[in-house]
Amino acid sequence: MRPPPLWLPSLLFCGLGATMSLPDSFSQLAAPLNPKLHLYNEEQILTWEPSPSSNDARPVVYQVEYSYIDGTWYRLQRLNCTDIAETKCDFTGGGRLKGFTRSLSVFLRVRAKQGNRTSDWVTLDPFLHYENVTVGPPKNISVTPGKDSLVLHFSPPFNVDQGATFQYLVHYWEKTGTQQVEGPFKSNSIVLGNLKPFRVYCLQTEAQLILKNKNIRPHGLLSNVSCHETTADASTRLPPVILIPVGIFTLLLVLTGACFILFLRYQSRLKYWFQAPPNIPEQIKEYLKDPDQFILEALDKDSSPKDDSWDSVSIISSPEKD
Structure with a gap:
């Protein structure tokens, strides 16, 4: 068997060195x-x-x-x-x-x-x-019922610099009616007028961001729904001092009218209920106490003797004149 060539060990060494010098694929940490x-x-x-x-x-x-x-x-x-x-x-x-x-x-x-x-x-x-910001609803919202109106006070969603400002919209509806929108308003104090008195209105507020180049951002988020009842105008509202007597007088009139109507409707029955019971004559009462007594005798007994006595009657005649 022939010995390996002299260049083979050096080639294997070079190959091993190249392998050792290769970067470890797992040494690089994975990114977030x-x-x-x-x-x-x-x-x-x-x-x-x-x-x-x-x-x-x-x-x-x-x-x-x-x-x-x-x-x-x-x-x-x-x-x-x-x-x-x-x-x-x-x-x-x-x-x-x-x-x-x-x-x-x-x-x-x-x-x-x-x-x-x-x-x-x-x-x-x-x-x-x-x-890119998402604009939230106005903060610290308070609603005060007014004369046929609702008065709103609130603060902006966040503070802005001179390059931006806010405008506001109010979504409101009668509790059983359709929704309406008022605005935009520049002020954070708003009066919703011309409402019906003594009606419940529900509302939501919204803020829109306006940039200095007059570019209006999309609609912001709406606030939570709150419902409030309006009051009446002062001209149509009476003070409590007058309302109490007027209410009592009205109640008395209604009761009197109701009693009169009932009397006319049930007049015969009321007469029957309130008529005096019949009296039994004394003679009948005596007879009922002693039925053996003849009723005619009882009646004669009770009659006055003066009614049945007469004086003597004399007839006086006078001679006729020639």
Whole structure:
């Protein structure tokens, strides 16, 4: 058997060295998944799903960076969004820092880190707060019933800078009627007039964001439904001091009329109910006490003797004259 060529060991060594120098496909850490940005009123919150687990037992942390249009990336150290185990970064929770500038486009990116291993950066689409925010309903809503009206007071969903403002719409309807919309209003104090007195109206309020270029954002979220009863105008309303006697007098009139109608309807029956019972003559009562006594004798006994006595009658005649 011939010995192997002298060049074969060196070839095997070179091949092994090349294999050892190949990068480990598992050394690259998996990137975070499905990053999402939540923009509601003043809230600016970035969330993501954790990186897929690996055989490495060391903890995985995340890093978040931001950039403006200049392309320079900055860490969010003041918000504690560097090397965090939580899969969320709240940009509005940093004390005096109330999120990113609302009139500039912002870029965000996040990556995972485990020991000396890092994942690729996952970059989100740029956002502009005023263009992408979801506007909530007005806050601190109070409704006061007025004279055939409802008076609304509220505060804006959130504070805006000089580049934006709010306008408001009021959706209202009678409890059994169709919905109507009033507005837009610039003021946060609104009077809904020309309503029917003593009727229940339900309403909802809505805020719309208007940018300085007069671009009106889509409709905001509606407030919860609240229902209120209107009052009457002062000219058609009597004071309580007069209402009490008028109510008593009206009640008496109604009762009197009802009694009169009942009397006319049941007149014969009422006479029958209220007529005096028949009296039995004394002679009959005596006879009933002693039936053996003849009733004629009892009647003669009770009759007055003066009625049956006569004086003597004398006939006096005078001679006729010639």
